[in-house]
Amino acid sequence: MDMPSAQQAITRNKAAWDASAALHKGTATWNALLASVAQPGFSCLDPTITALLQDVGVAGKDVVQLCCNNGRESLSLFGLGARSVVGVDQSRAFLQQAQELAHISPHKPEFIETDIHHLPEHLLGQFDVALVTIGVLGWMPDVALFMRHAASTLKPGGTLVIYETHPFLEVFDPRADNPLLPASSYFQRDPFVLQESIVYEGTKAEAGPTSYWYVHTLGSIVSGAVAAQLQISHLQEYPHSNREELYDQYEHQSAQLPMCFTLTATKRSV
Template identity: 80%
Template sequence: MDMPSAQQAIACNKDAWDQSADLHKTTDTWAALSSKVGAADFSCLDPTITGLLQEVGVAGKDVVQLCCNNGREALSLFSLGARSVVGVDQSRAFLEQARELAGASPHNPEFIESDIHHLPEQVHGRFDIALLTIGVLGWMPDVGLFMRHVASTLKPGGTLVMYETHPFLEVFDPRAQNPLLPANSYFQREPFVLQESIVYEGQGEVAGPTSYWYVHTLGEVVSAAIDAQLQISHLHEYAHSNREELYDKYEHLPAQIPLCFTLTATKRPASSGGLRDSPE
């Protein structure tokens, strides 16, 4: 099978997310969000990322969440005292959900529809903190280019905070007869080709448009941050899963594997040249 160009993959992934949006509004998670988001202290953030954000210091800060999906985590940042919150996502359908949740909330985040690779001027160099959470990196064909765009949103001295699934988990297939037997190379270059709707509750597959999921090793992620002039100050791996319930089977194994990680990195002062001169 011929692999798509980066631009083609990004467009296919956007279409897949847009077409999957309605499925997310029929879940128990959406019902729970709708009933709880009106509280001033609403948060759906788990203890791991909550503790890290408290350590970094969100109170009084301007925060952007890149690839914010339906805005639930962006809204949660207000419970930590964020001064302002902006959520960016390329899926119009999910941003409609984000605005619906925000309309039921006492808070007033800003939501911007944009592909991370074509961010508008209004987000450049604007934020104290940029947040990336679970399930973002795999949709990005070029993690180095992606990380440079992430860095472009930060003020000098601003901090990237990342809470992601561990790429080593991609070695295993949770639906396989023996889910503990390695099924894929950790160093796989070509993306996984998915032909199912993007849903995170339950274990059933729903046919959907083609999308592409890329594996970036932890070393590649770290190197991408460094190349984007981000100075890493924290990297921690965990044995708990922050993915869909299908992956819970990998917790509490006798020989435990890494299931997720957190990373923080600070933007260095600007040097000569810049992102806008880099090839797309």
Template identity: 60%
Template sequence: MEMSTKENAIASNREAWNDSARHHKDSPDWQPLLCAVEQTDFSCLDETLTELLIQVGVEGKDVVQLGCNNGRESLSLFALGARHVVGVDQSGAFLEQARELATRSPHAPQFIEADVHHLPVELHARFDVALITIGVLNWMPDIGEFFHHMARTLKPGGALVVYETHPFLEMLDPEASDPFRLVTSYFRQEPFVQHQPIVYEGKVEQPAATSYWFVHTLGDLFSAAIAAGLQINHFKEYPHSNREERYDRYERQEAQMPMCFTWVVVKG
């Protein structure tokens, strides 16, 4: 993908996410979340990610979450003992929500509006741990460039923790008449294009900025990390879904597919 095309996709995705924020704040989950973050031990992280972060070691560490959305996961890192947490996202509208949640929290994260391709220099070589959760990687048109910039945030010996949807799922459409039929190639090159607002459940039939969802194979991800000078020290696949509820139908099958994975890479 040419540079101008990549930049256009990044800008359009930013606009789409800014539009999406109001739909998420209108959901029934928002008010309970405002109350929940008041607790010192608040965490929305599931058991899989919690156990991995404990294993990697977050206590007393400086942590950055890239693609932090409304900050709920960044706030959750304090329950694991993080010393300082910075959440980075390119959507100013979602960061407004993150800062609102932070005003209710006993903790004091920092939230920074930035595209990962243009990170402020003060974030370079600053963090012991970086975190990426579901969906972040697929908004990136050039995964090699993304890992190059991400790696710059880590101190030497710092670890990137990834908890993501398995790319195998991109081959399926859970809302198709036959949700188990493969509908697209694992090696798909062109992005999925959406013209409706980005929401986690259902669809909102309103015009919105075009969003671009890029497919990256596991080979793409591993090659990008290695090229960025990162060493792989953990990788595990799971049969459970960490994606939208409509993907739950793929769990507990006799011929079970991989649905998500955890991955830790370390800066040399």
């Protein structure tokens, strides 16, 4: 099978996300969001990323969330005291959901529809903190290029905060007969070709547009941050899952796998 160019993959992934958005409304998770975002202290952030953001310092800061999906995490940043929050995503359909949640919330984030590779000029160099959470890096054909774009949003001295799936977990197929047997190479460079809807949080998958999922080694992620003139101050790996429920089976093993990681890196002053 011929692999797509980077731009072809980005375009098809955008279409797949837009097509999947409707599957995430009317669910128990969506209904719970509608019921809770009206609270001033609302947060859907788990203890790991909450503690890290508190340590970095979000209170009184200008924050951008890159690839913000339906904006639930962007809204959560206000509960940590953020002064302003901008959520960026390429999916118009998910940003419509973000606007719906923001309308209920007492907070006023700004949501901008744009591909991370084509950020508008007014977002560059404007933020104290840039946040990237679960399920972002795998959609990026070039992780080093992504890091350059992420760094471009930060003020000098600003901090990139990442909370992501550990790439080693991608070696395993949770649907396989033996889900603990490695199913693919950690060093695979061609993307996985997906032909089902993009769903999470227990929502059942169905046939959907073709999309492309890339695995980037932890070394390539770190190297990409360094090349983007970001100084890494924190990198920690964890044995808990921060992704779909299907991956919960990998927790609490006698020989525990690394399942997710956090990274913070500061933009160097010129």
